[in-house]
Amino acid sequence: MELLSTQSDDDRQPQLTRNDWIKAALDALIADGVEAVQITTLSKSLGVTRGSFYWHFENRNALLTALLEEWRAKNSDMMAEALTKSPTLQDGILDLFAVWVDHEKYDPSLDQAVRDWARRSGEIRAIVEKEDNNRVAAIASFFERFGYETTEAFIRARVIYFTQLSYYQLNIDEPLAKRASYLAAYFRCFTGQNIDDEAATKFLHRIASKITPPETLPGQT
Amino acid sequence: MELLSTQSDDDRQPQLTRNDWIKAALDALIADGVEAVQITTLSKSLGVTRGSFYWHFENRNALLTALLEEWRAKNSDMMAEALTKSPTLQDGILDLFAVWVDHEKYDPSLDQAVRDWARRSGEIRAIVEKEDNNRVAAIASFFERFGYETTEAFIRARVIYFTQLSYYQLNIDEPLAKRASYLAAYFRCFTGQNIDDEAATKFLHRIASKITPPETLPGQT
DNA sequence: ATGGAAACATACAACCCTGTATGGATCGGA
C-alpha cells in the first residue's frame, strides 16, 4: 500500500488529495496530540473549508484510522530488519542506535504521538502494545544469538528499548559531542561488554550526518 | 502544606470541601488525562452543579495548578531519600526498586498523568523536566558514591530511571513470580555486578506485601 | 458545448464546555 506521496508543498494546487489531509493531520498529531486533529483546524491550515474534508472522508474517525495505518506502515519492523543482518553483537547494537538516530527510517515523534494517543484509547493501546512486544522480542532474540541466556537477553532488550522510549518521551536532545561521550557507557550498560574504540569513532562518524536538528515543541496552558 | 484529607467516601456529606474537588480532579487526571478534568464532568460525579465549583475555585486553571501542587507534594524527593541512607550499592538499588513498587510512597499513575500533561503545556513540561533531572542526578550521585566514574554513573542512572519510566508508560503489570525471575538480570544490567542470592530472596519477600493489584485502564475511541 | 462527476463553499442544527450573574437554602452566632 502506498504511503504519502505529496507532489509538492506548493500551495498552488487547487485540488486537495486524501493524502494531503492525512499529511496535515499527521503534523497536527505529532505537534499537539490527537485532540488537536480537528477538521476545523486542518481545513484552515489547508486553506479550504470543512466541506472539502467531508468529501474525502466519511467523518473524523475515518481520518484517525488512516493516521494509524500510516504509523504502522512507517514505523514497523525497522529495528528487526536492522538487527537480523548484523554479523557481530557490537555491529547490531550500533546499527540499532543508528536506526534511532536516523529519523528518516524511524520517526520517533510520530511514534511518541501514537503512544500518547494510546493512553486514551483502548483499541490504539492494544495495537501499540503488540508492536512494542515485537520490538523487544526482536532485540531479545538478537542477544540470544550471541550467547546471552534467555531471560537475560529479554531483560537487556527491555532495558535498551525502554531507555530509548523514555529518551524520546522526555524529548532529550543533546549535541553530538555529548552523545559521543556517553556511547561507551551506554554500550557497557546495555551489553555488559566494552565497546571497541575504533568501532565507536567509526560509528560516530557514520551518524554525524544524520543527526536531526533540534525540534521546537509546542505547548500552552 | 496539607495533602488530601477526605474524611470518608460516604456520599452523605452535604458540604463539599476544596479537597473533595481536587481529589475528584486527580482521579480524572489519572484516568483520562488533563482534558478530562472538566468542571461539568466533575460536578456530575460529585453530585452537585457547577455552581459549587466556582465557589471553591476561581476557574479551571486554579484547579489545575492545585493538581500540580498535589503532585509535587506527593512525588518529590522520594527516591533521593531512599538512596542517601543505603549503606551498600546493593541495598540502594533494591531500596530504589522498593520505592517504585510501593505505590503509597510513589504514585506512578499520577506521575505518568502529569508527564502526559506536560507534553501539551510548556510550563508543566519545564517543571517535570526539572524533577526528572533531579531524580537522575540523585541516582547518579549514588553510583558515584560507590566508585563509578562520573559519566558512567550518570548513564547508569539514566538507564535505570528511564527503564522504569517506560515500564510505567507501557503500563506493564507482571505477577510477582515473573518479576522475581527478572530481578537478577535487571540488577546485572543496571549495575554491572551480580546480586547476592540471599539478598534477592530477602528483597522479594520484603516487597511481596506491597504489590499493587492490577489496575484497569480506561479508553474509548 | 454540454452533461455529469469531482471538489469545494455556504449555511444551519446540535452538542459540549466555560464563565458569570443571581437567586435560594442552610447554619451558626449575637
Place this chain on the structure above:
DNA sequence: TCCGATCCATACAGGGTTGTATGTTTCCAT
C-alpha cells in the same frame, strides 16, 4: 430571632467543534 456568611442551584451568554444538507465551481469525457 435574625442577620450574614457559606454553599450550592438556576439561568444565560459565548465560543468552539462535529455533522449534514445543499449550492457552486471546475474539469474531463463524449
